[in-house]
Amino acid sequence: MITVQNLYHSYNKDDRYAVKNVSFEVQKGEIFGFLGPSGAGKSTTQGILTGLLQLQQGEVSVAGYDVKRSSPEMFNKIGMSFEQSNVYSKLTAKENLQFYRKLFDVETREPKELLKLVGLEGKGDIQAGEFSKGMKHRLTFARSMLNNPELWFLDEPTTGLDPAIAAEIKDIIKRDNKKGVTVFLTTHNMFIAEELCDRVAFIIDGEIKLIDSPRNLKLQYGEKLVEVEYIENGKSVREKFSTVLDKDKKRLQDIIGNYEIQTMHTKEATLEEIFIKVTGRGLV
Amino acid sequence: MLKRIWAIFTRDVKVSMRTFISLYILVVPLILAFAINLFTPGINDTTINLALLEADNPEQIAYFKSFAKVELFKDVESVQKRVEARDNIVGILPEGDKHYIMIQGNEPEGVIDYAKLINSLNELDIQVEDTNAEIIEFGKTVPPLKRTLVNGVLLLISILGGMLIAFNIVEEKADRTIRSINVTPTTRNTFILGKSLLGLVLPIFGTIATVFICGFGDVNLLQILLIVSAASLLSLLVGFIQGLSSDDIISAVSIIKLLFLPLFASVLAIELLSAKWQKFFYWSPFYWAYKGNNAVLSQTSTWQQILSYTGIVIVLCGIVYLIAAPRIRKGLE
Numbered sequence: 001m002i003t004v005q006n007l008y009h010s011y012n013k014d015d016r017y018a019v020k021n022v023s024f025e026v027q028k029g030e031i032f033g034f035l036g037p038s039g040a041g042k043s044t045t046q047g048i049l050t051g052l053l054q055l056q057q058g059e060v061s062v063a064g065y066d067v068k069r070s071s072p073e074m075f076n077k078i079g080m081s082f083e084q085s086n087v088y089s090k091l092t093a094k095e096n097l098q099f100y101r102k103l104f105d106v107e108t109r110e111p112k113e114l115l116k117l118v119g120l121e122g123k124g125d126i127q128a129g130e131f132s133k134g135m136k137h138r139l140t141f142a143r144s145m146l147n148n149p150e151l152w153f154l155d156e157p158t159t160g161l162d163p164a165i166a167a168e169i170k171d172i173i174k175r176d177n178k179k180g181v182t183v184f185l186t187t188h189n190m191f192i193a194e195e196l197c198d199r200v201a202f203i204i205d206g207e208i209k210l211i212d213s214p215r216n217l218k219l220q221y222g223e224k225l226v227e228v229e230y231i232e233n234g235k236s237v238r239e240k241f242s243t244v245l246d247k248d249k250k251r252l253q254d255i256i257g258n259y260e261i262q263t264m265h266t267k268e269a270t271l272e273e274i275f276i277k278v279t280g281r282g283l284v
Numbered sequence: 285m286l287k288r289i290w291a292i293f294t295r296d297v298k299v300s301m302r303t304f305i306s307l308y309i310l311v312v313p314l315i316l317a318f319a320i321n322l323f324t325p326g327i328n329d330t331t332i333n334l335a336l337l338e339a340d341n342p343e344q345i346a347y348f349k350s351f352a353k354v355e356l357f358k359d360v361e362s363v364q365k366r367v368e369a370r371d372n373i374v375g376i377l378p379e380g381d382k383h384y385i386m387i388q389g390n391e392p393e394g395v396i397d398y399a400k401l402i403n404s405l406n407e408l409d410i411q412v413e414d415t416n417a418e419i420i421e422f423g424k425t426v427p428p429l430k431r432t433l434v435n436g437v438l439l440l441i442s443i444l445g446g447m448l449i450a451f452n453i454v455e456e457k458a459d460r461t462i463r464s465i466n467v468t469p470t471t472r473n474t475f476i477l478g479k480s481l482l483g484l485v486l487p488i489f490g491t492i493a494t495v496f497i498c499g500f501g502d503v504n505l506l507q508i509l510l511i512v513s514a515a516s517l518l519s520l521l522v523g524f525i526q527g528l529s530s531d532d533i534i535s536a537v538s539i540i541k542l543l544f545l546p547l548f549a550s551v552l553a554i555e556l557l558s559a560k561w562q563k564f565f566y567w568s569p570f571y572w573a574y575k576g577n578n579a580v581l582s583q584t585s586t587w588q589q590i591l592s593y594t595g596i597v598i599v600l601c602g603i604v605y606l607i608a609a610p611r612i613r614k615g616l617e
């Protein structure tokens with residue numbers, strides 16, 4: 001669905017690249033995530049893929065179209081939800097959707113149905129300028145679904161939304177993906193990446209450090225830990241043990257045999273811990 | 285493509301109606317047209333008023349009545365008093381078998397000429413049936429002030445169109461919506477055409493309204509629309525450039541106001557300066573548009589003349605476009 005080879009991009013057209021030698025492929029039907037801290041080059045990459053930024057160097061094909069030759073019909077097949085919401089403040093929510101509807105050549109979804117889907121039911125006749133930030137974001141998100149896209153670009157789809165709404169948005173993404181929609185999303189939120197993505201790319205300073213499925217990454221990088229809380233000399237002690245290292249395993253057996261255990265949890269390394277291990281930096 | 289241009293245009297109209305300042309601009313042409321009508325005499329008011337003696341030959345009186353509004357007086361003295369009153373009325377008094385003309389001195393030349401003309405026609409015994417259109421036309425000559433004002437308003441309307449464009453682009457920028465249009469199958473040219481339409485439709489609508497409200501309904505509408513549309517191209521360009529380079533309505537207005545400078549300069553040059561100065565204003569599209577409008581409004585225009593003026597305006601706008609196009613394209617990215 002997407003093929004990117006040796007992509008470079010510099011905003012000043014010099015050698016300070018916002019995106020450096022990026023290559024990856026997105027298969028039909030998968031949810032592919034770009035995970036990285038703010039300023040890593042996620043939106044820049046997405047901008048090039050959606051034709052918002054001019055392709056400077058590299059080969060990019062999206063939904064069967066070569067991005068170098070701009071073809072307006074490509075946009076009938078893709079949807080794009082922006083990180084910063086952008087809707088007409090002077091138009092009502094419904095008018096916003098109705099206007100964009102007319103710009104596509106393919107069958108489009110009913111504005112009313114979409115508003116209901118993103119929790120804006122009954123708000124259709126209010127001018128978007130009066131909406132809260134979260135409501136505008138949801139309207140922007142709803143708009144990206146207007147043309148039933150087969151390839152869906154989502155830039156930070158849940159950032160800044162309250163948890164309940166974020167959960168709804170995640171459900172919508174999962175549901176559409178089950179129907180066969182390919183999703184390319186960017187996020188600096190590891191929970192989103194972990195929960196939604198079939199594969200993630202770690203990106204930092206414009207470079208992809210690694211691409212794999214969250215599960216594989218955990219198997220590969222995340223050594224399993226056991227956290228134990230026990231009583232020693234009348235005091236409660238907490239300690240972490242690796243389930244891999246022999247020394248830790250022996251000590252764990254010893255404690256279980258000789259002390260009173262209060263709690264015992266296995267702990268999985270989070271995607272964020274793996275990210276830090278791989279890139280040497282955190283996600284914020 | 286047409287479907288999208290129409291969608292963009294109707295959206296702009298809708299939003300303009302909801303924005304106070306844009307709505308105001310939409311109705312300004314109408315307000316100005318009514319104001320002109322209020323403060324300048326109408327076309328038919330210029331029909332000549334004549335003061336005659338009651339005792340004059342009834343045949344003569346009937347003759348004059350067929351060309352002008354006639355008031356009758358008892359004696360020469362009353363006629364004189366009437367002529368000296370403030371409005372423009374000309375006395376025609378018998379002397380032997382001829383008539384002489386009595387004026388106050390402050391009547392417009394056209395009025396006096398007309399009175400003289402009627403008088404000589406009478407003496408030559410030319411009947412209404414013999415008169416040709418020229419005489420009637422002469423009686424309907426529009427006061428130049430009114431023509432000047434209407435012409436100026438027409439050019440002003442062309443600038444207002446550019447303002448609306450600038451406002452609508454400032455809106456797109458403030459809402460960051462150009463990006464979201466760029467991820468639909470709308471091409472940049474379609475977007476530009478859609479956004480331009482209002483800058484053309486407002487002048488056309490405003491011109492038709494002004495022309496009819498001010499009583500110029502019988503001029504060649506097609507010719508005048510051709511000239512106004514061509515002149516609007518300039519404001520359209522300026523509107524785009526301004527919209528893209530300003531972040532709020534106020535700064536957009538302030539630059540577009542600069543267009544009034546060449547507009548006023550051109551009007552003043554044509555109205556006040558002698559022939560040898562005219563060439564210094566040939567660069568201004570408003571100069572040619574004003575000239576063209578004048579010809580149409582006074583019904584002396586020929587298609588050849590109008591087409592060549594329109595051509596000049598379009599070429600001048602084309603030069604501005606060539607200079608501005610890269611900036612416009614860049615601004616839309």
Ligand SMILES: Nc1ncnc2c1ncn2[C@@H]1O[C@H](COP(=O)(O)OP(=O)(O)O)[C@@H](O)[C@H]1O
Nearest residue numbers: 011012018036037038039040041042043044045
């Ligand atoms: N319009 C722009 N002009 C210049 N530099 C930019 C622009 N947009 C982003 N950048 C720079 O490019 C880099 C990548 O930004 P971006 O792709 O937005 O990151 P992300 O989406 O991962 O947070 C950052 O260093 C940012 O400062």
Ligand SMILES: [Mg+2]
Nearest residue numbers: 042043083155
């Ligand atoms: Mg971003």
